[in-house]
Amino acid sequence: xxxxxxxxxxxxxxxxxSVINCTYTDSSSTYLYWYKQEPGAGLQLxxxxxxxxxxxxxxxxxxxxxxxxxxxxxxxxDTQTGDSAxxxxxxxxxxxxxxxxxxxxxxxxxxx
Amino acid sequence: DTAVSQTPKYLVTQMGNDKSIKCEQNxxxxxxxxxxxxxxxxxxxxxSYNNKELIINETVPNRFSPKSPxxxxxNLHINSLELGDSAVYFCASSLSQGxxxxxxxxxxxxxxxxxxxxx
Numbered sequence: 001x002x003x004x005x006x007x008x009x010x011x012x013x014x015x016x017x018s019v020i021n022c023t024y025t026d027s028s029s030t031y032l033y034w035y036k037q038e039p040g041a042g043l044q045l046x047x048x049x050x051x052x053x054x055x056x057x058x059x060x061x062x063x064x065x066x067x068x069x070x071x072x073x074x075x076x077x078d079t080q081t082g083d084s085a086x087x088x089x090x091x092x093x094x095x096x097x098x099x100x101x102x103x104x105x106x107x108x109x110x111x112x
Numbered sequence: 113d114t115a116v117s118q119t120p121k122y123l124v125t126q127m128g129n130d131k132s133i134k135c136e137q138n139x140x141x142x143x144x145x146x147x148x149x150x151x152x153x154x155x156x157x158x159x160s161y162n163n164k165e166l167i168i169n170e171t172v173p174n175r176f177s178p179k180s181p182x183x184x185x186x187n188l189h190i191n192s193l194e195l196g197d198s199a200v201y202f203c204a205s206s207l208s209q210g211x212x213x214x215x216x217x218x219x220x221x222x223x224x225x226x227x228x229x230x231x
Contacts, residue, residue: 042222
């Protein structure tokens with residue numbers, strides 16, 4: 001089955017690192033994604049990782065993938081107030097075309 | 113310039129009415145989607161079309177009818193609106209396969225959402 005779970009809320013101080021965690025169920029997912037949604041806006045792709053990778057770094061973002069445990073994490077270094085948003089983890093089950101299955105989203109609040 | 117555009121952005125209507133939301137993408141993608149985001153921000157796929165053909169139809173009431181006149185457009189018509197239909201509806205588009213010049217990532221590009229409020 002398809003199911004993606006995330007913690008619902010994370011609060012950090014400006015300048016600290018944020019780590020958002022996600023677990024997924026479908027091991028056939030070729031790609032796993034992190035999307036960001038700012039208030040009143042649509043979702044925008046932040047980063048993605050190919051399923052045969054363990055880690056991907058993109059400027060302040062680090063994605064870690066533990067395929068054995070089906071665990072994905074997003075680390076944001078030097079978190080800024082502009083990073084406050086909802087972060088969605090998504091998997092792409094291989095046999096469902098391009099269907100993405102999203103987690104419930106993690107609300108990140110950055111305190112100055 | 114907008115990649116995926118939806119109209120209207122806000123829609124307030126009475127129970128029992130029929131309404132439509134339109135979506136257009138200018139990215140040259142061949143696949144389009146409708147997602148529903150409820151009040152708890154949970155995002156769930158409703159439909160997907162590839163080159164005007166329905167390929168994903170999740171468990172959605174028959175009152176919801178998507179229509180894709182061409183691969184750049186995907187509209188959503190809702191009959192007999194109910195209170196529980198209140199949500200933000202997101203249109204999205206993607207490629208279904210890689211191109212000669214790019215790496216295929218399966219990325220979905222989302223519109224800004226259409227907030228439907230049923231009174």
